[in-house]
């Protein structure tokens with residue numbers, strides 16, 4: 001890990017109101033898979049975390065990832081084909097097949113990466129995903145971002161949860177502060193739309209969210225302002241059902257052993273995910289009830 005990292009001493013954290021790649025308003029999301037590094041991580045790290053993204057950047061990230069996937073498939077085919085030919089015919093033939101696959105993989109990667117870059121805006125930080133997630137150590141989640149501005153804003157948004165500020169991050173935060181004084185911009189995009197006024201409006205607002213991550217963010221804001229316990233319980237119930245519905249739909253009708261395995265996977269993901277605690281508790285209770293229903297009667 002040579003880049004500037006941000007270490008958050010909590011499972012939960014806040015997102016800046018901008019796309020991590022180009023800085024525009026997010027209207028989509030990207031799952032960021034855990035990336036192995038020299039950092040020691042806990043067994044219960046989450047496999048992936050959602051980040052708000054703009055749909056244009058989702059587009060170039062998809063092209064980039066398709067290129068990486070295609071070159072991996074070409075390499076795997078080349079290696080297995082090369083081994084088969086080396087064993088059944090000649091070692092030189094095997095080497096030639098491997099070499100041809102290597103060349104093809106490099107060409108495909110370079111074509112797809114330049115195609116992804118051609119879809120980028122000048123403000124894009126990278127053609128690939130602009131967020132790296134280094135996992136949960138047992139006490140901290142560690143991230144790195146391609147954009148220096150997003151790194152500074154992410155650290156600012158989570159200032160109370162920063163585990164430590166290394167010299168690289170300190171330098172970046174100071175430079176960001178100076179830049180903001182010279183060109184005053186808000187730390188996060190201001191919302192001109194007034195927040196919902198009552199439960200009915202909050203439910204409609206949650207229902208209109210285009211992505212899972214935006215629904216979670218809206219739900220967090222609702223919990224900040226709605227104090228009535230019954231209304232909070234309704235919000236939790238609605239968001240919990242919306243979060244778990246795709247999992248339950250996916251396992252509907254499959255064998256009970258597969259269902260149980262999928263539910264247990266979902267249970268460990270929910271334990272480690274970036275969601276408000278009230279939502280986590282509700283989802284765990286619901287998943288646990290479903291897991292028990294898959295067990296044979298005593």
Ligand SMILES: [Zn+2]
Pocket residue numbers: 019020021022023024053054055056057058
């Ligand atoms: Zn973007």
Ligand SMILES: [Zn+2]
Pocket residue numbers: 021022056057060120121124125126
């Ligand atoms: Zn971008």
